[in-house]
Amino acid sequence: VPLLSEQLGGRVLVQCENLQRTGSFKFRGAYNAVSTLDETDRGRGVVAVSSGNHAQGVAEAARLFGVKATIVMPADAPAMKRARTERSGATVVTYDRATQDREAVAAEILARQGGIFIHPYNDPYVIAGQGTVGLEVAQDCLALGVVPNALIAPASGGGLIAGIALGLHSEFPEAAIGLAEPAGFDDYTRSLAAGAIMRNEATAGSLCDALLATAPGPIGFAINRAAGTRGHVVSDAEALAAVAFAFNELKLVVEPGGAVALAVLLAGRVPVAGRTVVVVLSGGNIEGDMLARALATA
Amino acid sequence: VPLLSEQLGGRVLVQCENLQRTGSFKFRGAYNAVSTLDETDRGRGVVAVSSGNHAQGVAEAARLFGVKATIVMPADAPAMKRARTERSGATVVTYDRATQDREAVAAEILARQGGIFIHPYNDPYVIAGQGTVGLEVAQDCLALGVVPNALIAPASGGGLIAGIALGLHSEFPEAAIGLAEPAGFDDYTRSLAAGAIMRNEATAGSLCDALLATAPGPIGFAINRAAGTRGHVVSDAEALAAVAFAFNELKLVVEPGGAVALAVLLAGRVPVAGRTVVVVLSGGNIEGDMLARALATA
Numbered sequence: 166v167p168l169l170s171e172q173l174g175g176r177v178l179v180q181c182e183n184l185q186r187t188g189s190f191k192f193r194g195a196y197n198a199v200s201t202l203d204e205t206d207r208g209r210g211v212v213a214v215s216s217g218n219h220a221q222g223v224a225e226a227a228r229l230f231g232v233k234a235t236i237v238m239p240a241d242a243p244a245m246k247r248a249r250t251e252r253s254g255a256t257v258v259t260y261d262r263a264t265q266d267r268e269a270v271a272a273e274i275l276a277r278q279g280g281i282f283i284h285p286y287n288d289p290y291v292i293a294g295q296g297t298v299g300l301e302v303a304q305d306c307l308a309l310g311v312v313p314n315a316l317i318a319p320a321s322g323g324g325l326i327a328g329i330a331l332g333l334h335s336e337f338p339e340a341a342i343g344l345a346e347p348a349g350f351d352d353y354t355r356s357l358a359a360g361a362i363m364r365n366e367a368t369a370g371s372l373c374d375a376l377l378a379t380a381p382g383p384i385g386f387a388i389n390r391a392a393g394t395r396g397h398v399v400s401d402a403e404a405l406a407a408v409a410f411a412f413n414e415l416k417l418v419v420e421p422g423g424a425v426a427l428a429v430l431l432a433g434r435v436p437v438a439g440r441t442v443v444v445v446l447s448g449g450n451i452e453g454d455m456l457a458r459a460l461a462t463a
Numbered sequence: 464v465p466l467l468s469e470q471l472g473g474r475v476l477v478q479c480e481n482l483q484r485t486g487s488f489k490f491r492g493a494y495n496a497v498s499t500l501d502e503t504d505r506g507r508g509v510v511a512v513s514s515g516n517h518a519q520g521v522a523e524a525a526r527l528f529g530v531k532a533t534i535v536m537p538a539d540a541p542a543m544k545r546a547r548t549e550r551s552g553a554t555v556v557t558y559d560r561a562t563q564d565r566e567a568v569a570a571e572i573l574a575r576q577g578g579i580f581i582h583p584y585n586d587p588y589v590i591a592g593q594g595t596v597g598l599e600v601a602q603d604c605l606a607l608g609v610v611p612n613a614l615i616a617p618a619s620g621g622g623l624i625a626g627i628a629l630g631l632h633s634e635f636p637e638a639a640i641g642l643a644e645p646a647g648f649d650d651y652t653r654s655l656a657a658g659a660i661m662r663n664e665a666t667a668g669s670l671c672d673a674l675l676a677t678a679p680g681p682i683g684f685a686i687n688r689a690a691g692t693r694g695h696v697v698s699d700a701e702a703l704a705a706v707a708f709a710f711n712e713l714k715l716v717v718e719p720g721g722a723v724a725l726a727v728l729l730a731g732r733v734p735v736a737g738r739t740v741v742v743v744l745s746g747g748n749i750e751g752d753m754l755a756r757a758l759a760t761a
Contacts, residue, residue, distance in 0.1 A: 167484055184714055419714075456751070
């Protein structure tokens, strides 16, 4: 991106997962997970819990494999995310984020109708699927003849960043890996600093609806500790400013949670001067009202 | 684009000129034109007339070559386009679209301060620059192993579509070339049907502010006649629906004028079933208010 590169004095490359099928990287992990199921398991159908992007990814992957999907979504999930999940043919079951435990709702569905549960991040096949982002970034850098000094991506449960660390380090073991989280939901940053899994106290209260996982997934956390991943925290205002920047300058539609890594860069919290930095835009499922809010406040 | 391909029963490829530097394809032709100037001419500076996208393209190309740019823009040009032109260091001179002739304003500036005039479309270097879109599409199709049966792109003065026809036909001489224009500004479609250059009567009254040229440029018109280019006309409502589709489904920011070729496709006016069709999104310089209007009416 010439504009960002000139502003920050280095080379900034953008990985556009908002342009992925279903509008986020989640399709990669979901597709990989569903693809590993045998005929018997495919016949049983899949079940997932998600605020919206994993929901769409699983629903669309299931549709492509001819598998029935049941998705547990919070009642306050963005309407666009629910509608797009249903458009892929999935059955959506809602729960109340404040009073119900979504794992329990999913367990009840699995007990009643059977099926294979696809975890949004604590699943090696899901992490491997998200890891194709890291492999593609590595291949693109090789093709461009550049060495990425650092990569930063949004994190919720940490499956994307864990997969990316594995994929990118396979070619560029020296690349620094960073994750970005919304303020109040900085469980991953605190966990990495503490060397042990820490939980968020809040369950709501961020505009980044895609990044509200309560704690790092253990599989990805082990990978990220080994990779030396470092955490960064972004305010809602910074996330909205990044959404507006993507709209005005990059001509890309990015949701608040998908823009937090760009927000870290725009806030100057990652050194860019003289370096090559890759920033991942992880999703673009934003509604018009939220975009208008971002443009009005930026 | 899997979604469009599934909906329309063929293969739809999208060329994203909204992601080009300055947010539209216009940078290509402007850069090529400025690059051909010798040191003496570069020292004299460049002058252009434009409602906004050619303005930004010339301003940014001039900045990169260290050349002074003066741009004549209508007073009612979108504020974003003017601001982005000035950000590139150009001097903007405005005129009243209803009472003043922009060519006369430019001629007066050239007489007073000298400089090289860069026409927005009736210039072989500008057309050649836009033609790199056609070359890139051809290369991408070769890399994908697909033969494009048809390509459709927005047209105003016709420089883009003429350049594309030359570039794409160099590899795929059988590809059908189509252009899309807004209703009320269908001079190119009428001219192609008549075999002679026809003018628009209106000078304002379309949301597609980038597509208001009064008549085809003679150089491009000769190229398009030889290429067998065919015209399509799009209503403002259809253009807005395409802007909303690009936002919601493609996660791309596209301005109304940049979305008219997509609008032709969505309206079912180009056969897609069993074919490979390339659609060009030519620009993304839209303001939040216009996007909100598109989302509200779609």
